[in-house]
Amino acid sequence: MSEFVVIRLAAEGLPVQWVAADSSGALRTRMSTGSLEQAAHEVAGRNVIVLVPSMDVLTTTVKMPIRSVSKIRAALPFALEEDLADDVDDLHFASGPRRDGGRLQVAVVSAATMDAWLLRLRNAGIEPYKMVPEIYGLASIPNSLSLLVDGATVMYNDGADTEFVMQDLKPSDLLVAAGQLGDDTDEEDAAAHLLVFCDEAKEQELSHDWVALRHELGSVDVNVLRDSVTAKLAVTVASGTGVNLLQGAYGKKAEYSLWFRPWKTAAALLLGALLLGMVSKGADYRRLVNEDAALRAQFASVYQSIRPGDAREILDPANTVQSLRRGLGPSAGPQVFLPSMAELSAALAANSTASIDGISYRAGVIDIRLTTPDVATLDNIEKAISASGRFAASIQSTDQIADKISGRLQIRESGS
Numbered sequence: 001m002s003e004f005v006v007i008r009l010a011a012e013g014l015p016v017q018w019v020a021a022d023s024s025g026a027l028r029t030r031m032s033t034g035s036l037e038q039a040a041h042e043v044a045g046r047n048v049i050v051l052v053p054s055m056d057v058l059t060t061t062v063k064m065p066i067r068s069v070s071k072i073r074a075a076l077p078f079a080l081e082e083d084l085a086d087d088v089d090d091l092h093f094a095s096g097p098r099r100d101g102g103r104l105q106v107a108v109v110s111a112a113t114m115d116a117w118l119l120r121l122r123n124a125g126i127e128p129y130k131m132v133p134e135i136y137g138l139a140s141i142p143n144s145l146s147l148l149v150d151g152a153t154v155m156y157n158d159g160a161d162t163e164f165v166m167q168d169l170k171p172s173d174l175l176v177a178a179g180q181l182g183d184d185t186d187e188e189d190a191a192a193h194l195l196v197f198c199d200e201a202k203e204q205e206l207s208h209d210w211v212a213l214r215h216e217l218g219s220v221d222v223n224v225l226r227d228s229v230t231a232k233l234a235v236t237v238a239s240g241t242g243v244n245l246l247q248g249a250y251g252k253k254a255e256y257s258l259w260f261r262p263w264k265t266a267a268a269l270l271l272g273a274l275l276l277g278m279v280s281k282g283a284d285y286r287r288l289v290n291e292d293a294a295l296r297a298q299f300a301s302v303y304q305s306i307r308p309g310d311a312r313e314i315l316d317p318a319n320t321v322q323s324l325r326r327g328l329g330p331s332a333g334p335q336v337f338l339p340s341m342a343e344l345s346a347a348l349a350a351n352s353t354a355s356i357d358g359i360s361y362r363a364g365v366i367d368i369r370l371t372t373p374d375v376a377t378l379d380n381i382e383k384a385i386s387a388s389g390r391f392a393a394s395i396q397s398t399d400q401i402a403d404k405i406s407g408r409l410q411i412r413e414s415g416s
Contacts, residue, residue: 003028005043006234007036007126008051008134009117017230018042021238031228036124047129049237050121051230052245054135054155054165056113058084059243061103061161069095073248076106084108092250096243100142103161107133107243114250128246135165136242137233141195145180145217147171149198149206150229170209171196172216181216191218197232200224306341306359336364340391340411344368347384351377357406366411367396371404378407390414 007018018039020028032042062079066072072095077088084091092114096105114131121128138148138155140163148155154174157163166174175181180192194217198206203224214220225232236242246252299317303310306324314320348354354377357369372378375398385393392415396408 003046004049004129004238005039005046006049006051006230006238007039008230008233009053009120011053012116012120017228019228019231019234020046021231021234023239025235025239027227027231027235031231036120036126040125043126048126049130049132049234050117050126050128051134051137051233051237052109052117052131054133055153055167056109057133057135057245058108059133059135059163060106060108061099062106063102064104072104080106080108086110092245092248094243094245094247099140099161101161105243107245109133109245114245118250129252130237131245131250132237132242133245134233135163137236138163138197139236139241143193145175145178145192145194147174147194147196148229148232149196149202151202171206172209172213175213193218194220196220196222197225197229198222199229305345305356308356308358336413337361337366340366340385343385343388343391344381344411347381350384351380353377354381364412368409368411370407370409371401372407373404375405375407378405378409382409385409385411 002023003020004022005018005020007016010016015033016036016039017031017033019031020042022028032039060080060083062076064072064075064079066075073093076093076095077091080093081088090111092109092111094107094109096107098104117131118128135155135157138146138157140146140157140159142159144159146157146159149171152167153165154167154169154171155163155165156174156178158178158180162178164178166177169177172181175194194213196210203210203222210220210222296314296317299320300314303314303320348356351372354370354372357371359369360367370378370381372381378395378398382393382395385391391411391413393409393411396410398405398407400406
């Protein structure tokens with residue numbers, strides 16, 4: 001159950017009244033009167049509901065099928081523009097819950113008046129939780145007319161969609177203005193039940209009016225307030241009734257920093273873990289890129305030794321290997337060709353002055369054209385390949401070209 005301090009604003013320079021009430025509609029303290037600064041001392045951490053003078057606020061209802069809060073706020077000035085004397089750009093519009101008939105409760109007030117109220121409150125150190133026109137403190141009871149007399153001011157609602165406040169009128173005159181009395185009143189209106197709230201002084205002052213109204217209406221029930229008018233208004237608005245003017249531009253801004261403060265340490269740890277993970281992933285990616293580049297360079301080197309005349313860039317090594325395998329003939333071919341290339345590579349590593357001019361493979365026989373500085377080097381390569389025992393190498397021809405030897409070497413499996 002929530003507890004509120006309800007402050008009823010008066011005109012500038014006049015004392016204000018305040019009382020504590022809870023959301024069940026019960027009073028927690030007696031009413032006090034004083035300055036806003038004195039009221040601020042009584043807040044003690046509780047939310048503050050401010051009752052603002054209804055003479056400064058238009059309260060009405062509109063038929064509006066829109067459900068979105070933002071769209072309602074945008075549409076209200078156009079829906080009410082013809083009923084307002086002031087420029088809608090100078091007014092603040094607020095909406096409340098829908099009534100049983102589906103009409104939307106609306107309150108309209110000058111933006112300058114709102115600014116002045118808020119300035120007074122904040123100068124006193126009060127940050128309001130809600131600002132509600134005081135007429136909503138008069139509960140709306142279905143099938144009943146309700147009046148609250150407060151000095152020269154009379155608040156009225158018809159228990160349905162109409163409520164307003166007037167000054168310096170007797171209750172009977174106000175009911176005539178509301179269309180509930182007079183020559184045009186039908187039998188249903190004449191049978192209406194009137195519920196009145198006032199203090200003892202007003203009950204006696206208006207006694208003749210009560211008598212007259214009992215002759216005009218079905219019934220009149222005059223209730224003398226044991227507490228103040230402010231207390232009566234406070235218990236109603238504390239239970240959630242009415243339109244809160246703190247909407248739109250005047251709405252309370254969400255303090256996201258307060259929401260996230262309890263999670264500050266956890267969020268910092270999570271952010272640190274994410275950053276560490278990103279750094280680790282970045283390092284792994286860089287390492288893999290370097291390894292990929294090294295493997296591609298190694299593959300290109302081997303490929304160039306197999307096909308020295310093919311200088312194109314190799315984009316897909318796997319597809320290149322498959323292409324080589326398809327060009328080598330039967331599936332048994334790679335079992336001879338690739339191991340023989342390993343033996344050839346080892347022999348060339350031991351005789352680095354030799355170079356390969358070309359390699360061809362057909363039917364399990366590899367023909368290699370080499371350039372060596374002398375016949376002895378070519379012979380060394382032949383013996384190195386044959387030394388494995390798996391392959392037999394033989395020199396097929398040698399030609400003297402300048403100071404080099406161009407030779408042809410043939411490799412095949414031993415015993416074939």
